[in-house]
Amino acid sequence: MPPADLSSGRFDFSDVGVDIVSNIQVTLKDGAVREFPLGTTVAEVAIALSRKLAQNALAGSINGRVVGLNTPIDVDAAVEIYTFDDPEGREVYRHSSSHLLAQAVQRLFPGTQLGIGPAIQDGFYYDFDSDHVFTPEDLAAIEKEMAAIVQADLPIERREVSREEAIRFFTEKGENYKVELVRDLPEDAVISMYSQGDFIDLCAGPHLPSTGAMKALKLMSLAGAYWRGSEKNKMLQRIYGTSFPKKTLLDEHLHRIEEAKRRDHRKLGQELGLYTLLEEGPGFPFFLPKGMILRNELEKFWRQAHEKAGYQEIRTPVILNQSLWERSGHWFHYKENMYTTQIDEAEYAIKPMNCPGSMLVYRQDIHSYRELPLRLAELGLVHRHELSGALHGLMRVRCFTQDDSHIFMLPSQIKEEIIGVIDLVDHFYSTFGFSYHVELSTRPENSMGSDEAWEKATEALEAALQAKGVAYKLNPGDGAFYGPKIDFHLKDCLGRTWQCGTIQLDFQLPEKFDLTYVGEDGQKHRPVMIHRVVFGSIERFIGILTEHFAGAFPAWLAPVQARVLPITDRHRDYAVEVRDALAAKGLRVELDDRNEKVNYKIREGGVQKIPYLLIVGDKEAENRAVAVRKFGAGDQGAMALDAFVDKLVQEVAEKAHS
Known part of the structure; x- marks a missing residue:
């Protein structure tokens, strides 16, 4: 042919x-x-x-x-x-890489049984049941064998088989976990196996055409994992890896991992004296004095921006009666994540969310249509039960402060209010130098409310995004149980994304709490409600900022904005004058007058990532000047004291982020 x-x-x-x-x-x-x-x-x-x-x-x-x-x-x-630029392509590439790993392991360690080996974010893993206990040294040998299989360029071929044939095949091979997986498949399931050379695995696929298509691979770590995630089952050995079609991409990825370790907020939080996590309160962070300065600056910025945008701040109780949570729906949809207690023989719950309290505040008055929109904002402390294995520094905790706001409005005001929130979120993220992308999540399976209400809410969110010209990704079925939502995913300096801000349109809770306003016709009507956050969790946002800036916060956020370093004791009097000049302008300044060499003080100031170090000696005292060192930029030369003070005041006022 x-x-x-x-x-x-x-x-x-x-x-x-x-x-x-x-x-x-x-x-x-x-x-x-x-x-x-x-x-x-x-x-x-x-x-x-x-x-x-x-x-x-x-x-x-x-x-x-x-x-x-x-x-x-x-x-x-x-x-x-x-x-590889597409998520689907990356998943096929990395799932094929997991089969490559499994083949290499079985070649080097005969008798090893296979568990599962999926692609995951940034890589893949495979679970093994082996008499051999894998060590970090084994990973190098396995990598070498994987490279040999790639070099052999073995065709990867798919074959569909009957349930009986699959069970017989894997039983004969002693692959007990595969037999269990086959038996658990639905009766009408298509059962397929993939082969590459002498290696055959149960898999739905798809895969790459051959092993030679896999180029740059790296095994990353070892871990234990219960079969099927159940503590009742045997602990298997899990090998994690990653793969890329080019070595340069792999090298960049490994560099990002090392950079992420250097920026780890848990490590920096301790080193910089910001916050800590203790075994006496797992998942409950402790903020230290310098961390409180950072936190208070964020809250001050939040309050100023919200006051300017027409919000009124409230505060609601941390513990509320069970009947409130039943009415809101949280008791039935979220109970397993709530902490409960008993007071005067009645059941109470520590709030996992702030919205029901805001409903009660709204109900304290009779509202006219002329008052709407009513924007209520709260920095509310919430508690949610997280499994101990899911806890991670400030990123995943059991108590955190949500910067919640609830907007009560007329149906005709929905689009305008959503646009206002989008603008506010953009203002916040641009202040910190974050780019972001937007996702729209629609009705989930466990939702409440009518189809008509959900359709109306979803269309309103779409209309607002389109009016702003905001590109967005659709996430079907990922909305909250009471309404669809817009999520903002910000990107940090390492290219990682974090879901922080959200806008949730809710037709359900106003109904459940019988919220009303008096319309122009003198009759009672139902308001529409928006739930929204910008930081999301202040604790988590601080963790993100710490890693994004590697602890070198911009001057307006830095716990110490400047430190004065006299060269010798005779320069101390002028150093005190410099410190007082900065402090008089409301700047956060320290004096390091220890009997240490100035180079030692400079190095220590660098370790603490203080934005500005001001060295003063004879020449500076004589000219009423300071020798300026900026973190990350080095020696900036001499500057008149008054000029430097004005410069730093302006930098703080403008909230410069670089």
Whole structure:
């Protein structure tokens, strides 16, 4: 058979006297429609589109179903091609990498049974049941064997089998965990196995076409993991790894990991005296004096911005009666995460969220339509029970302060109010130098309320995003149980994303709490409500800021903004004058007059990441000046004292973030 002429999207069979009578219509991602012979593979479509695309292709989809490149297309279909830039492509690449790991382990350690080996964020893992206890030294040998398998470029082939055949095959191989997985599959499930050389695994796929497609691999760590996540089952050995199509991408990833370790907020929090976590209160952070300065600056900024935006601050109790949580729906949807207590033989709960308290505040008055929108804001301390294994510094705690706001409004005000919140969130994140992306989450399975209310709420959020020209990703089924939401995911300097701000539109709680306002017609009407946060959790936001700035906070947030370093004792009097000049302008300044060499003081100031070190000696005292060292930039030269004070005051006032 002659070679295919893929550039035209057709095969030429004229030399063998065969007419093409059965073609398929392929609809591409951009909406274009191309015609191909029946049975054309996804890889052949990629070749027809672009040589570069074909070189980078890892997988594809046919009518939304992710498939391998060798999958034939036998119906008219929408087809996409995935590369490593696509989440689907990365998942196929890394899941194939996990099979590579499993094959290498079984070659080096015969008798090892396989658990599961999925792709995960930034990598993959595989769980093993082996008599051999894996050590960090083993990882190098396993990596070497993985490289040999890549070099062999073994075809990766899929085969569908019956349930009985799969059970018989894995029973004969002594793969007890695979047999269990097969038995637990639904009766009508398609059971497939993937082979690469002498290695065969149970897997739904898809996978790369061959082992040679995997280029840069690195095994990262070892851990223990219960089979199927249950403590009742055997503890298996888990090997974590990562993989990339280019070594440069792997090197960049490993650099980010090392940089993340250097920036770890738990380590920096201790070193800089900001906050700590103690075994006497797991998941309950302690803020130290310098950490409180940082926290108070954030809260001050929050209050100023909200007052300017027309919010009124309230504070509601931490403990409220069970009946309130039943009315709000939290008792039925969130009880397992709530702490409870008994007072005067009645059941109470420590609040996991601030919204029910805000409902009670609204109900204290009769409201007119003229008062709306009413924007109530609260820095409310909430408690949520998290499993001990999920706790992580300030990022995942059991008590935290939510910067909650609840906006009560007329239905006609929804779009305008959502736009106002979007603008406020943008103001906050731009102040810290964060970029962000937006996601819209729709109705989940365990929701409450009518279809009509949910549709109306979702359309309102979409309309506001479109009016602002904000691009967003749709997350079907990921909304709150009482309404759809907009989430803001900010990006830090390492490219990591953090979900912080959120806007949730709620038609349900005003109904449950019988909230009303008196309309223009003199009758009672139901307000619509927005739940929203900007920081999300102040504790978590501080952790994010600590890692983003590597503890070197901008001057307006830094617990100590400047430190004065006299060169010798005879310069102390002028150093005190410098300190007092800064303090008089409300700046946070320290005097380091210890009997130590000035270079030692400079190094220590650098370790503590103080924005400005001011060295004073004879020349500075004579000229009423300071020699300025800026953290991260080094020696800035001499500057008149008054000029430096004005400069720092302006920098703080402008909240410069770099």
